[in-house]
Amino acid sequence: MSRPTDIRSSELTPHRVYLERRRFMSQASALLAAPALARAGEAPRTAADDKPSSWDEITSYNNFYEYSPDKRAVATLAENLNPHPWTLSIEGEVARPRVIDIDQLLREFPAQERIYRLRCVEGWSMVIPWMGLPLGDLLRQAQPTSRARYVKFVSLLDPGRFYGQRRPTLPWPYTEGLTIAEAMHPLTLLATGLYGKPMPNQNGAPVRLVVPWKYGYKSIKSIVTIRLEEQQPATTWAQVAPHDYGFYANVNPRVALARGTQSRENRIGELHKRETLLFNGYADQVAHLYAGLDVDKLL
Amino acid sequence: MPGSTLTSSSEAAATRLASCVVPALRTANRHPRALAALGYALAALPALQLAWQTARGALGVNPLEILVRRPGHWALVLLTCVLALTPLRHALVSLSRRVGARWGRRFSDWNWLVYLRRPLGLASFAYAGAHLALYATLDLDLDWHEFVLDLDGKPFVPAGLAAFALLVPLAVTSTDAWMRRLKRHWKRVHWLVYPAALLAALHFMWLSKPGVADPYGYGAIILALLAYRVVVRWRPAPGAPAVPEGEAAERAPG
Numbered sequence: 218m219s220r221p222t223d224i225r226s227s228e229l230t231p232h233r234v235y236l237e238r239r240r241f242m243s244q245a246s247a248l249l250a251a252p253a254l255a256r257a258g259e260a261p262r263t264a265a266d267d268k269p270s271s272w273d274e275i276t277s278y279n280n281f282y283e284y285s286p287d288k289r290a291v292a293t294l295a296e297n298l299n300p301h302p303w304t305l306s307i308e309g310e311v312a313r314p315r316v317i318d319i320d321q322l323l324r325e326f327p328a329q330e331r332i333y334r335l336r337c338v339e340g341w342s343m344v345i346p347w348m349g350l351p352l353g354d355l356l357r358q359a360q361p362t363s364r365a366r367y368v369k370f371v372s373l374l375d376p377g378r379f380y381g382q383r384r385p386t387l388p389w390p391y392t393e394g395l396t397i398a399e400a401m402h403p404l405t406l407l408a409t410g411l412y413g414k415p416m417p418n419q420n421g422a423p424v425r426l427v428v429p430w431k432y433g434y435k436s437i438k439s440i441v442t443i444r445l446e447e448q449q450p451a452t453t454w455a456q457v458a459p460h461d462y463g464f465y466a467n468v469n470p471r472v473a474l475a476r477g478t479q480s481r482e483n484r485i486g487e488l489h490k491r492e493t494l495l496f497n498g499y500a501d502q503v504a505h506l507y508a509g510l511d512v513d514k515l516l
Numbered sequence: 517m518p519g520s521t522l523t524s525s526s527e528a529a530a531t532r533l534a535s536c537v538v539p540a541l542r543t544a545n546r547h548p549r550a551l552a553a554l555g556y557a558l559a560a561l562p563a564l565q566l567a568w569q570t571a572r573g574a575l576g577v578n579p580l581e582i583l584v585r586r587p588g589h590w591a592l593v594l595l596t597c598v599l600a601l602t603p604l605r606h607a608l609v610s611l612s613r614r615v616g617a618r619w620g621r622r623f624s625d626w627n628w629l630v631y632l633r634r635p636l637g638l639a640s641f642a643y644a645g646a647h648l649a650l651y652a653t654l655d656l657d658l659d660w661h662e663f664v665l666d667l668d669g670k671p672f673v674p675a676g677l678a679a680f681a682l683l684v685p686l687a688v689t690s691t692d693a694w695m696r697r698l699k700r701h702w703k704r705v706h707w708l709v710y711p712a713a714l715l716a717a718l719h720f721m722w723l724s725k726p727g728v729a730d731p732y733g734y735g736a737i738i739l740a741l742l743a744y745r746v747v748v749r750w751r752p753a754p755g756a757p758a759v760p761e762g763e764a765a766e767r768a769p770g
Contacts, residue, residue: 278577286727289576339725341578386727457726476723477669480662483580488654490580 269332270343272412274485279419280337281438282387283372283379295418298378300439303423309369309444312360319423323409326350330413331406333429335436336468336497338475342482347427348410353401361397361445368400369393369450370426371442387453393437394450394464395428398506404429404499407440430496430503432466432474463516468497472513538619544628551628555635562590563643580654588647588676592716592734594640599713599741601629601636606748634690637709641687644680644716672722679715682708710745713738 277292284294303319317325328348336342356368374390376382382389399405406427409416416422421438428435434454444450454462461475470480470493481490495512496503507515544551566586569575575582605626612620619625656662666673686706688694695702717738720731 274577282727286725341581384727473665473669476672476725478662478665480665483578485578488580488583489657490655 267334267344269346270485275343275345275411276417276419278343278485280339280433281419281421282381283389283391283439284381284419286381286386292417292419294380295422298418298422298439300416300418300423303441305424305440306442306444307355307359308442309446310362310365311356311445312362313358315359319409322350322355322424326354328409331404331408331427333404333406333427334497335427335429335433336482336493338432338434338462338466338479340476340479340481340483341485342493342497343485345427346412347406347408348413348416349406349408349424349427351403352405352407352426353403355407355443356400356445359445364447365445366397367446367449368395368397369442369444369446370395370437370440371444372437373439373441388456391437391453392450393426393435394452395435396506397445399428402503402506404502430467430499432462432468434462435466465515467503467507467512467515468493469495469512471495472516474516534617534619541625541628542619544631545625548628548631551631552635555632556639559594559636559639562586563646584647584650584655587643587650588720591640591643591647592720594636594643595709595713595716596734596737596741598633598637598640598709599738601633603741603744605629638687638690641683644683648677648680670722672719675715675722676719679712679719682712682715686712710742714742 278288279291279295280288281291281295284291301319304316305319305322306314306316308314327350329350330346330348332344332346334342335345352368370393372391373379374382376389395405406429408421408425408427409423411417411420416425421436421440424440425438426436426440449464452462452464455464458475463474466474468479473479479493482493483490494500504512566583570579570583573579605623608620608626608629609623612625652658652663656666667677686708689698689702689705698705717731717735721735724731
């Protein structure tokens with residue numbers, strides 16, 4: 218399977234063809250792998266045997282507190298979002314601030330497919346074929362000033378459609394942040410769909426962030442504002458429980474966070490846990506962002 | 517007189533209801549073994565459902581999570597039921613006296629509730645054991661190092677383990693033979709159910725993420741059931757023995 222960075226927009230495939238190809242590949246690889254498996258017994262699982270989670274898995278098990286803390290209830294509660302029209306504001310420390318309509322955004326930046334692992338701090342993970350644009354492309358167009366050191370993201374505040382916002386479970390609206398270097402990194406995606414379809418409401422329609430080497434709560438959903446700032450923004454979960462949820466939140470099997478050890482993960486659909494990888498397996502691509510820093514201390 | 521019509525018709529309804537329910541409850545009081553069997557059968561239903569769903573692959577998106585969590589949930593539910601039996605018995609006696617019912621004024625009229633305690637308690641222990649076993653195999657892969665990391669990481673793991681550890685002596689000494697052997701000490705040993713329930717509730721609260729209300733509901737119910745014991749000990753209910761009679765009258769079935 219291609220590594221996420223190897224995947225180009227030219228590889229974009231319709232959902233059905235995609236699934237058929239997946240089936241062929243898994244059958245073929247099962248045949249190919251059989252002798253090796255027989256030799257190695259139970260080989261340790263690696264990124265190589267990642268296969269995309271199913272559409273049903275991805276769209277029925279969603280952490281989205283704007284609807285409910287219950288992951289299985291979100292899909293139903295999200296049915297009435299109606300994310301059109303939708304505008305996204307790029308503002309703050311930029312030479313060319315703009316408010317862009319979501320349809321215009323899709324016309325200006327044709328969607329690319331990126332297959333990323335998603336690791337939740339709750340201890341589960343999926344593999345998701347996202348559609349979207351590199352966030353850096355949009356930010357470069359807005360021309361960040363020299364004072365732009367951080368990027369703050371804000372979700373929609375609308376208790377009329379986000380029923381969960383009627384309760385003070387979190388300080389609304391949901392806010393997240395990245396350093397400018399993290400935001401400009403080619404892996405960082407502004408996702409507008411998955412499996413070649415527009416983003417389902419429960420996955421953060423119409424536009425969300427995907428930062429695959431960080432825990433899922435960094436990948437803020439249903440974004441309305443992207444603001445470049447000089448100071449590190451206060452982020453939602455870090456405000457609620459600073460010791461459990463940090464600003465950096467890089468996936469790190471060596472550091473316990475939230476409700477315990479993060480050394481393993483439950484890949485959705487599997488009955489045995491697998492080892493969690495440093496930076497969720499993207500260390501080759503992103504470790505340089507933290508050169509000279511102790512990644513075990515960088516919460 | 518609409519008022520008196522209403523009263524007389526509701527009285528008639530109450531009489532009809534009592535004429536069905538009272539003989540059934542009397543029968544239940546006379547058949548502790550059958551009642552215990554019914555308790556075991558009822559308590560086994562969630563396990564059967566889980567086994568059925570597992571066999572059919574119908575556990576949904578995250579089977580590992582369901583398999584580990586659901587037995588734990590039922591252990592807590594059944595433990596809460598066990599703690600509710602005595603207050604419920606007291607409440608039913610008070611209610612019968614207040615409405616002037618002919619049957620139900622005596623504590624012994626509600627003995628059938630006591631007969632359910634051992635089956636429900638043992639079932640709770642069995643679910644807790646299944647919960648621990650599934651956690652150890654599916655979650656930990658029987659890896660000692662992972663277990664130490666978990667113990668070290670967050671207090672909900674030691675709290676849950678302690679709750680289970682406290683239930684072990686209760687399950688072992690749940691038989692009639694042990695009740696006879698331990699005599700009055702039996703009650704002292706089984707006092708451990710209170711800290712066990714408290715630890716189980718804390719385990720659930722501590723493992724849950726912010727914004728989830730259920731664990732606090734269970735915590736509040738268990739706290740209220742424990743507070744009831746304190747209040748009754750301090751100020752016995754009228755007509756009730758100084759020690760909650762449910763605990764004293766261990767007329768266990770079979």
